[in-house]
Amino acid sequence: MNAIVTAPDEDGIADALEAVGADVKRLEGPLTRPVLEEAGIVDAELYVLTDVGESTTIPIVCDLTDDVRTVVYDRNTVPEFVRGQLDLAVDPALIAPDVLASELVREPSP
Template structure:
């Protein structure tokens, strides 16, 4: 069974490509993210939700509400708001951790 991930937001640091290189099926979503958009992208079955647009941090509680088993990751330079930290599994800065290393750790 393959791992599935949603990469939400712009992916300037290449986390989506790095996950694909590790054999992950990646769906990408951009713009203003809503519950229907996330459901359409496959959030109900996703193993990983990787948020690259910290302005969309309100999606973390939505994702956790829709999928109890999803691992949530913030991969961006900005600090994640306090109100989502309790539901976030991992927060990483691309300047400190290369996308390939992050993908390897998430899948391995």
């Protein structure tokens, strides 16, 4: 699985995804459409946003590809304008990164 995880990743979701076999690209700095494209978002299967302050990236990601799952892993509330395009929002205080990573990478049952 190809995943893109944004910084700051204070809870370690990128490391947890790597531990269960995901190929993770970490993004830092301003997250713009060109940065996301250069990082390979079109070929990614998973986009994990760790800072709701960068929530405007969710519509950008959804515009670039229909084949990516979008996840917010942050303690802060997701803005209303993003909720309809988001696949999952998780508070790290409720689900540990290793548990979430194993669920995100797990193959669906036949």
